[in-house]
Amino acid sequence: MPIPILQGTLDLMILRTLATLGPRHAYAIATRLEQVSDELLKVNQGTLYPALVRLEQNGWIKGTWGKTESNREAKYYAVTKAGLRAMEEETQRWRQLAGVVEKLLTEEP
């Protein structure tokens, strides 16, 4: 059973994916997220593409048209400098949030 993506986390996951793997197209990002999560995350196109638009409009990623190995046209997204900065901040925030949640969950009653 796939788990739903928590609001606001998809942006961070996309940024992180692109930062580690380098420029990737949308399909590759989706596949990567599924692999990493052991098929637990199902990335819906209805959320992936709007997220990419949002990130691109924020100036955090930049899309350029290129060719895949199989010579298909694809739009490759790469993280920009502003994107890296934003990722740092988002990561920080996520860690804090996750820490708080974790702490609450592990607290002895």
Place this chain on the structure above:
Amino acid sequence: MRALLMRTIAKLRNLWLSHRADDELEREIALHVALLEEEYQRRGLSEEAARTAARRALGGIEQARQAHRDQRSILWLEQTRQDLRHACRTFARNPGFAMLAVVTLALGIGVNTTLFTAYDAVALKPLPVADAARVVRMERWFVHGWLGDMQYGFSWPEYLYCREHQGVFSDVVAASSPVRVLAVVSGSGGQTQPKTLEGQLVSGNYFRSFGVDAGLGRTFGPDEDRAPGADPVVVLSYAFWQREFHGDSHVIGKLVKLNGAPYSVIGVAPQEFTGTSLLPRVPDFWAPASMQAQLVRGQDWLHQPADYRFQILARLKPEVGLKRAEAETAALIRQFSASYVTREPTRTVTLEHTAFFGNTEDPRFEASVAALMLIVAMVLFVACANVANMLLARGAVRQREISVRLALGASRSRVIRQLITESVLLSLMGGVAGLALSVGATRLLRVAVTQMLTAQLGSDFVFSLNLNPDARVLAYALVLSVVAGVVFGLSPALQFSKPELATSIRDESTSFGHRLRRSRLRSLLIGGQVAISMLLLTCSGLLVRGLMKSQNADPGFDTRQVFLLLGDYGDNAATSLARFHRLFDRLQDVSEVASVSYGRGPMMGTWAPPMRIGEPGSAEGVEQGKTLASYASRDYLKTLGIALLRGRDFTRQETTSGAQVAIVSEAAARRFWPGEDALGKHFQLDLKFTGKLTDFEVVGIAQDVRFTTLTRIDPAHVYLAPDPAQTYPILINVGANQQAALPAVWKAVNQVDADLLPDLSLWNVETMLVHPQRTLARVMAIFAVLLALLALSLAGVGIYGVMAYVVSQRTQEIGIRMALGARASDVLRSVALRGLTPVAAGMAIGLACGAAASAVLHSTLSFAGSADFLYGVRFYDPWTFAGISCFLVVVSLLASLVPAVRAVRVDPMIALRYE
């Protein structure tokens, strides 16, 4: 923060590059599908199965596309754009409807904008001077409460005192009331016939303070108003320069002869400077106030503290507020007026923001503007109701489209928004057309008014009002359009978007019950339209009846042969009286004229002093507005051709000594002494509104005439022997031989007092005083008829449209009835009756309102001096009311029968298969 900014910019860009973003997304999704397919094939699925699986895995592509669209641009803007595009497509598919709606609205908005343009020009537009917002005009308030343009009059000594002692203004400027001079202008035409020009005497700082630079040459220097008679220079107005000198730039330095003395032209005012006069006329020239004695002979305006000839305009210092300046000015004028004695003490002084007309804050002016605005707003309402009705009638077509949209998941608010967008777009188009219409109409109006006034005044008249639309007019038209769009669009939008899917997706015409509620709204709109048309028609009907009467209303005395000689004899009481009597005595000897006398001019306004009937002594029972009064010399009635029915005329001795005797009109005699002989009776008048009564004895009874206004026979009129301390218009009856008499009159004036010539004007009572009243009646009637016809034709179109729709909805039912053997006449009657119910209700309401308006109009007639624009038409004039009702019934019958007849003619078989 930066991210947000970048995103907004990107979104805005996407508004225009939407198709490119769509295209890119398309390509990305294509790749996505292809790669998924490959993946599935690798896992062992067949090519066919892989494709299906890939598509399924991807989820709804359309939804993804929409989410993408929503994300990448500003949602509401994008939606509005869609709505607009959709609206344009809808209109393009149905251009007839769109055209009709736009024309309808254009008429409504055009009429409203035209009126507002006029109001704007008169009361809101600032004077054509620099930083007009800081320029104020002084207005004095008399203890006796007199209102009018004289409130803007100040004397030159007052002006000087204010200018010297004030600390709140950066500049104080004076400009006189118009002065008329006889001029010889040797323009390029080279003609030397003297003409009468109108100019203004101004303080030397006039142009400088207003920040008005000469269009040509220079303006006055600040010292050019100091030494009396020392500065024979003039600045010409642009219009005058164009007219007389044909724009010749060599005019500077030329001499013009004003009242016989040469003045050199030092400059020409710029085209946009049309003067600061309270009258809507551009002066021909401006001259320094120091030249007053030369330009206005025999008078001294510069030294009399109570000779209110100048208006004072002042520019507030930047840091000074209006209140403080007002307090200081009032104190200064009060201080100054303590130094002299006047009959008309000033209570206080206020400062008024400058506009072309004075007294625009007068409640009477505002009330009449509001009344006019209300009338034209009603026309716009009729137009709106019409378009709303058209929208409702189109509901059958739209309903299915809208139901489908609702069923597919559009929210109700979204649908309403789209419908409102459509109607606002319609009304904006109507607004643009209406604005164009109003610009045209205003131009026409300006030409008409200028021509009328030129003909009336008999001289070159340049209208100073700037009627070009400004930002205020544009904003007004815009607001009006948007409001109109929402007003007529809202109720149909609410109706259509009611989520009653099941009934409306089915063909609407089968659901009989569903239709009822909407038809009630339609009936309401029709009723309202008819009521307003009825009201406007009634008013215009009454005015037209008045017009018919006005054209042959007989004043009852001789107007064609009587001329009024009006003169300004100067303000020194003794010399002016001597000049007046010298002239009058000389004119009596002119053998070419039939009769000469003096007194109050007919048709020249009202004078209705408070009156008390009975023997003198008591102060009880004084009433306002009971009677009209006039001063009249011996032979006055003879000159005018008013018959003396009983008693005698004043004697020569009574005329010159100010005897307390009076001749009363027949109506006055009947009214004040019913059943008695009025001769020898006494009454008292409060001549100067001071509470002091003067007793008069009745010595004669004169025939009733329309003396004060052509609109009605004087309800009561008393002619009093003249006050010997005053000068009056001289009445000259030229008899049959006008050609010989007028030159003889001018010759006599020239002999006895040539200096008077520029200050005299000769008015023919018929052409100058009676004719304008007939013209006014005609103009008012035409205006009212135009408005009423506009409202009526709009209402007619509305009734026709709705009836046509209702009947078309009932085609099936009518077909069944006809097939079952109903007679065509019965069907027609039932259809027509149903259509006429709201019409009848609307007519009743309209009639009631019309009667109320008419009653209000008539209630003003209790004052003896008020004009009766209906020329004695009774307010329940049966002809008007019955005629208008018949007319309206015929129009609405036609509008409802035409579609009904068409429906009856339809072959029943076709009607039955209509489903």
